[in-house]
Amino acid sequence: MGNVSLRISGTDRNMFTLDQAASTPSLTTSISASLINAATGYQLQVTYAPTSTGSHSAKITIYDANLKGSTTVNLLGEALEVPTLSRLTAYPASDITETSYKATWSEAPEVVDYYLLTRQRFVNGNMIEETMECDENYAIIDDFNGSENENYYVQSSRLGYLSEPSNIISISHSGINGISEDAPLSVESYPSTLRFRCGTTQTAGRIYDTTGRTVMLLPEISDGLEITLPYGIYFIVTAEHRTPVKLIAR
Known part of the structure; x- marks a missing residue:
């Protein structure tokens, strides 16, 4: 039956490429007719890589292999600007019971697809991180008892x-327990990074683990200072903030 040829053409053809195993993506390719006619069908992969924002179009023309004439498939793609997303503020939990609580946060000022809530659950000395997608700026957690x-x-x-x-x-x-935005000293936890937030410079910082062992000394802590610690739970005290603040390294 021979091979079937495919060619991408049209105004935005260079933004679409044909992907075929063991070949470099290009505007043309050739596929065995026996593969296309297999009982399981054939999945043709087309990559859309826009070089500008807006709507783009092209078409695939399929021909050869004893086909009568050719067949055309239209390709359409739309590229949007990379979004600028504001940092949200998480509010203290409410309606706390033994089994549930309500988590709330500020609404995004721009258009978003959804909110991603990350829970860090402490069970038997281990931290379990879970995420959930939310359509609104709140979530009801109903398995807090775990x-x-x-x-x-x-x-x-x-x-x-x-x-x-x-x-x-x-x-x-x-x-x-709370880590509030206006606390004298708070810590933001990111993957591989801990960032300190403080209104004024803190001094004589001592970080210790859950056994009380000192793991790091920080002579001075300014707002935005970032450090890295091995995975685990720690606490920090300073000369200006003697109440321990929990640190979660992840």
Whole structure:
């Protein structure tokens, strides 16, 4: 039966390419007719790689292999601007019971696809991180009884991009432990990074683990200082903030 030839043409043809195993993506390709006519069918992959925003179009022409004439398939794609996403603010949990609580956060000022809530659950000394997509700026957590305590933070998502994580809220079964935005010293936890937030410079910082062992000394902590620690739970005290602040390295 021979081979079937495919060719991409049209105004925006260079933004579409044909992908075939073991070949370089291009505007043309040739496929065995026996593969296309297989009982399971044939999946043709087309890559859309726009070089500008807006709507783009092209077409695939299929010909040869004893076909009468040719067949055309239209290709359409739309490229949007990379979104600019604002950092959200997580609010203290409300309606806390032994089994549930309500997590809330600020609404995104721009258009978003959804909110991504990340829960950090502490169970038997281990941290379990779970995420959930939310259409509104709140979520009802109904399995709180499975955790000894929890943290949560939130991000917005648009076109596959995520905003910077919000501040972290801590909840225990006795109420809100809380890391609030106006605390003298707070810590934001990101993958591989801990970032300090403080209104004024802190001094004589000492970080220790859950056994009380000192793991790091920080002579001075300014707002925005970032450090890295091995995965685990730690605490920090400073000369200006003697109440321990929890750090979660992940």
